Structure formats: C-alpha cells, structure tokens
Amino acid sequence: MAAIETQGLTRVFRGRRGERRLAVDAVSMTVPRGAVYGFLGRNGAGKTTTLRMLTGLIRPTQGTAGIDGVDVAADRIGAARRVGALLEAHGFYGHLTGRENLDLTRRLLALPPTEIDRVLEAVDMVEHAGRRVSDYSLGMRQRLGLGRAMLGAPPILILDEPTNGLDPGGIAHMRRFLKTLPDRTGATVLLSSHLLGEIEQTATHIGVIHDGRLVLEGELARLKAEQTPRVLARTDDPARAAAAVSAHGLAATLDGDRLVIQPGADQGADAVSAAANAILVAAGIAVFAIGAEARSLEGLYRRVTARDAAMTQEEAA
Amino acid sequence: MWTVLNIEIRKLNRSLALLLAVTAPCLIGIFGFFNITRFDQAGPWEQWLLTSVGVWAFFMLPMSVTALTALVGQMEHSPRSWDHLRALPVPRWRLYAAKAVCVLGLVVLMSALNLALTYGAVQLAAHVKPAIRPTGDPELLKTAWVLAKVLAAALLMIAIQFWAALRFASFVPALALGIGGTFFAVVATGAKQGVFFPWQMAVNVMGEGWRHDTALMLGAGLGVVALTAAIAHLAWREAR
Numbered sequence: 001m002a003a004i005e006t007q008g009l010t011r012v013f014r015g016r017r018g019e020r021r022l023a024v025d026a027v028s029m030t031v032p033r034g035a036v037y038g039f040l041g042r043n044g045a046g047k048t049t050t051l052r053m054l055t056g057l058i059r060p061t062q063g064t065a066g067i068d069g070v071d072v073a074a075d076r077i078g079a080a081r082r083v084g085a086l087l088e089a090h091g092f093y094g095h096l097t098g099r100e101n102l103d104l105t106r107r108l109l110a111l112p113p114t115e116i117d118r119v120l121e122a123v124d125m126v127e128h129a130g131r132r133v134s135d136y137s138l139g140m141r142q143r144l145g146l147g148r149a150m151l152g153a154p155p156i157l158i159l160d161e162p163t164n165g166l167d168p169g170g171i172a173h174m175r176r177f178l179k180t181l182p183d184r185t186g187a188t189v190l191l192s193s194h195l196l197g198e199i200e201q202t203a204t205h206i207g208v209i210h211d212g213r214l215v216l217e218g219e220l221a222r223l224k225a226e227q228t229p230r231v232l233a234r235t236d237d238p239a240r241a242a243a244a245v246s247a248h249g250l251a252a253t254l255d256g257d258r259l260v261i262q263p264g265a266d267q268g269a270d271a272v273s274a275a276a277n278a279i280l281v282a283a284g285i286a287v288f289a290i291g292a293e294a295r296s297l298e299g300l301y302r303r304v305t306a307r308d309a310a311m312t313q314e315e316a317a
Numbered sequence: 318m319w320t321v322l323n324i325e326i327r328k329l330n331r332s333l334a335l336l337l338a339v340t341a342p343c344l345i346g347i348f349g350f351f352n353i354t355r356f357d358q359a360g361p362w363e364q365w366l367l368t369s370v371g372v373w374a375f376f377m378l379p380m381s382v383t384a385l386t387a388l389v390g391q392m393e394h395s396p397r398s399w400d401h402l403r404a405l406p407v408p409r410w411r412l413y414a415a416k417a418v419c420v421l422g423l424v425v426l427m428s429a430l431n432l433a434l435t436y437g438a439v440q441l442a443a444h445v446k447p448a449i450r451p452t453g454d455p456e457l458l459k460t461a462w463v464l465a466k467v468l469a470a471a472l473l474m475i476a477i478q479f480w481a482a483l484r485f486a487s488f489v490p491a492l493a494l495g496i497g498g499t500f501f502a503v504v505a506t507g508a509k510q511g512v513f514f515p516w517q518m519a520v521n522v523m524g525e526g527w528r529h530d531t532a533l534m535l536g537a538g539l540g541v542v543a544l545t546a547a548i549a550h551l552a553w554r555e556a557r
Contacts, residue, residue, distance in 0.1 A: 052400075055404040056403075056404065057400060057403055057404055057555070057556070058555045059555065077406045077407070077408065078406075080404060080405060080406035081406040083404075085401075085404050087400045087401060087404065088400070089396070089397030089398075089400055089401075090396065090397075090401075091393075091396050091397050091398030091399070091400055091401035091402070092396055092398070093328060093392065093396060093398065094396060095330075095331045095332055096328070096330065096331070100327070100330070103327075104324050104327060104328065105401075105405070107320055107323065107324055108320065108321065108324060108402075108405055108407055109405070109406070110320070148401075
C-alpha cells in the first residue's frame with residue numbers, strides 16, 4: 001500500500017461572481033512508502049491546493065485522497081494521526097517562545113514532554129527554544145515548523161515549500177536532513193517546491209503538476225535515465241544554423257540564440273550531435289559549442305510542461 | 318475537551334487579550350473612585366455598586382467584548398495558525414468551543430474584577446474622604462447576581478461578536494459590528510424596541526418587569542443557540 005494515494009482528485013473554486021476556477025484537475029498520484037517525493041510545479045500550479053486536500057483543510061470537489069490507506073474525507077482525524085505537516089503559513093504565536101509553541105501542539109497530540117527536546121535537537125533549535133517566536137528569523141520559524149511537524153514521529157511528513165526563507169547554509173542542512181530522514185526514521189516525505197534544484201538533490205520520486213494536472217510522476221533516477229537528451233549548439237548565426245539543420249531533416253528550434261535539436265526516437269544524441277556539426281561546418285557556420293544536454297530534472301520538467309501546454313492549446317483550438 | 322481548553326488558557330499567557338481583560342475593569346474602578354470623590358455626602362453602597370454595573374452593561378461590556386473577541390480571533394488569524402490547528406487530529410468543533418469557553422471565562426473574570434475593583438475604589442475613596450463613607454452593607458452577592466444576569470443577557474451579543482471575529486480573517490468586520498452595535502445601543506437607549514437589540518439586552522436586564530424578563534430570556538436563550546450555531550458553522554466551513 002502506498003503512503004499517499006489520490007484518485008482523480010479535483011478541486012474547483014468559485015469566485016465571488018460565481019466564476020469557476022479549476023485549481024486541481026483529476027490528480028492521481030502515488031507516493032511510495034519510504035520515498036522523498038518531490039511535488040514540483042510553478043507558483044499557482046495547484047501544489048498547495050493538493051496538499052490542503054491531503055491534510056483535510058479543504059474538501060475535494062471530486063476524487064479521493066488516501067493517507068496510509070485511510071480516506072481523508074471519510075476519516076479526517078484518522079488520516080491526520082498519520083501525518084505531520086509543515087504548511088505554507090507557520091502559524092506560530094509570536095508572544096510565546098518556541099518551546100511554548102511546540103508544547104501547545106504536543107499537548108493536543110497527547111505526547112510526552114520529552115518529545116519537545118527530541119524535535120528541537122533534530123532541527124537544531126535547542127539554543128533558541130526559550131526565545132519568543134516574534135524574535136525569530138524566517139529560517140528559524142521554518143526549522144521550528146519542521147520540528148513541530150515531526151512531533152510524535154508521524155510516518156508521513158507533508159512539507160509545503162520547506163526551504164522558503166532559509167539561507168544557503170540552512171537550505172543545505174534541510175536538504176541533507178530530508179534526504180536522510182526515510183533511512184533514519186522510515187518516514188515518507190512529500191515535499192512541494194517550485195525549485196527544481198532543490199527537488200533534484202533531495203527527492204527519490206517526483207510528481208510534476210502543471211496547470212492543476214499531474215503531467216509526470218515516477219522514480220526520479222528512472223525518469224532521468226529514460227529521457228532522450230536534446231542536442232544544444234551555439235553558433236555565429238543561429239537562424240541560418242536552424243535552417244541548415246532543418247533542411248537535413250533534423251527537428252531544430254531556437255531557444256534564444258541557442259540551437260536546440262530534438263533527436264528522433266531511434267537516434268542517439270551523440271550521433272545527432274556529430275551529424276549536425278558536420279552540416280553546420282559544411283554550411284560555413286562557425287560552431288562554438290555542440291553536445292547532448294545533460295540528463296537533468298530541469299530538462300525533463302521543461303519538456304513535460306511544454307508538451308502539456310501544447311496539448312492544452314490543441315484542445316482549446 | 319479539557320486539553321484544548323487548557324491550551325487556549327496557555328495561549329493567553331502574555332497576550333493582549335489578557336491585558337485587556339484586566340485593563341477594562343480597572344478603568345471602571347478608576348472611574349468609580351473619581352466619581353465618588355466628587356460627592357460631599359455619603360450615599361448607599363448599592364448606589365455605587367449598581368452605577369458601576371450600569372456603566373459596565375451599558376458601554377464597557379459591549380466594547381470590551383468587541384475588542385476581546387477580535388484579539389482572541391487575531392491570535393489565530395494573524396499568524397494563520399488555523400491551518401495548523403485544523404490539520405491536527407482533533408475534532409474541529411472542540412477548537413472553537415474551547416475558544417468560546419475561553420472568551421466567556423474572560424468576560425466572567427472581567428465581571429468579577431469589575432465588582433472587586435469597584436468595591437476597592439469605594440473603600441479607597443471613603444479612606445481618602447471619610448465624609449462619603451457609604452451607608453448600609455455592600456451586599457456583594459446581590460451585585461454579583463445582577464452582574465451574572467447582565468452576562469447572561471449579553472450572551473447573544475457575545476455569540477455574534479465571537480462568530481464575526483473568528484469568521485473573518487480581518488478584524489475590521491468584527492470591530493465595525495461591535496462599534497456599530499454599541500453606538501446604536503447608546504443613541505437609542507430609551508427606545509422601546511431596544512430590548513430586542515443584542516447590544517442593549519445587558520443594560521435592559523437591569524430594569525424590571527417585561528424588559529428585564531425579555532432581555533434575559535432572549536439574550537441567554539438565543540445566545541446559547543447562536544453560540545452553538547457559530548461553533549458548528551466555524552468548524553464546518555473551509556478556512557482558506
């Protein structure tokens with residue numbers, strides 16, 4: 001059984017004038033147990049709305065969300081018992097200390113007082129615990145929020161943009177922390193972000209949401225391996241280079257002053273690089289650099305979101 | 318339920334809501350002291366104590382409830398902690414019921430402080446100016462009973478203010494409602510229909526006959542219904 005599973009999860013918001021806005025469109029996602037699942041999408045793609053449905057904060061218009069096999073709509077409390085969440089807003093009481101804030105949640109969860117020390121240590125906040133939260137930096141609040149989500153060692157952590165407000169050192173620390181969490185505690189982490197680099201370095205699995213639709217999901221290493229890299233070239237005359245390469249039957253486009261060649265299904269990127277280079281040289285075009293694009297999450301992301309946008313346009317037409 | 322209530326009480330630690338709960342009755346005590354020392358002759362205890370209850374019921378209670386519910390509401394709205402609380406494995410109605418009990422508890426505390434500080438102010442005034450030492454017995458229990466009825470009649474107004482303060486993330490609607498309600502209660506003091514106006518019920522219960530009975534029954538009865546409905550609505554609705 002997956003740690004988190006949704007089926008056709010949909011949410012429509014209605015504006016003040018009754019206009020309909022589809023925020024999440026039939027999302028069926030599966031977060032395997034023990035995974036660090038990077039939930040990726042640009043701002044407004046539907047990440048937070050999906051997480052809010054998973055935590056029972058808003059009701060789906062259609063579809064179901066299951067946490068550890070428990071249907072969130074049917075048994076919100078049962079599902080919430082299995083989840084620790086760090087949501088977009090920290091929700092700390094500024095007039096209370098960090099320790100007092102944690103203590104409120106600890107009491108609500110009926111946990112022993114020792115839990116506070118355990119999580120403070122885990123997020124490296126022991127020395128700041130006695131200060132009022134109103135004096136905390138954004139990064140300290142973020143760490144305290146993560147600590148609060150970890151109270152009671154829930155088997156599933158849902159973290160909405162956990163590196164927001166952290167300095168570079170804090171981001172690196174958070175990344176290491178989250179990456180090793182499943183091995184240390186057996187927890188499953190669902191991590192939302194719009195930062196590709198952050199997800200690439202932390203996640204074992206990814207889900208890409210674009211305009212409310214889940215357009216890609218799977219194990220990150222496998223998805224990257226399956227990706228056919230594009231060939232990128234920089235020349236002294238990009239427009240003429242694109243025309244020359246296209247004339248030889250290669251699918252070439254321009255991305256700024258960069259020539260992008262998409263190899264066919266039966267073509268290797270290296271072979272296409274060599275062929276394109278020969279075409280360009282023969283046409284008298286100076287080639288500054290040419291080669292296969294590294295297999296990166298960014299490339300994968302760009303490709304699936306562009307494909308989805310094209311499909312949406314076709315559907316609209 | 319006790320755990321959630323205990324947490325609400327803990328949240329009051331160093332909060333503005335608690336500061337307000339102490340400050341408002343103090344103002345009545347200070348007013349009482351200067352009011353009494355204006356006189357040259359002694360008056361009965363009942364006169365001073367009921368004057369204080371009147372000021373409380375007429376103006377200070379609705380204004381304090383407006384500010385108190387807004388501050389208690391903002392305690393969660395301002396840092397957006399409803400998301401965190403509502404995502405916890407706790408029945409949501411308990412979160413709101415605990416808040417309501419906490420607000421009512423603070424109003425009871427304010428009423429008790431009002432009585433205690435008025436008693437202290439009269440004693441202090443009599444010490445400073447022995448000629449005005451009040452006559453008769455203070456009859457604190459009788460005054461406490463009047464204050465209890467004032468509180469019961471104010472329940473509908475408290476429920477409305479509580480709902481507005483927790484329903485809207487901005488404090489403006491709750492504040493506008495409270496200020497507007499108090500304003501109309503003050504300018505339409507003598508209106509016969511005032512007894513049906515939630516912000517005037519507390520002061521009407523200090524009267525006699527049908528006004529007293531109507532204000533008490535409507536204020537307390539509808540107050541319980543309104544407070545229950547408010548808790549149910551707040552727990553049921555989606556907080557975006």
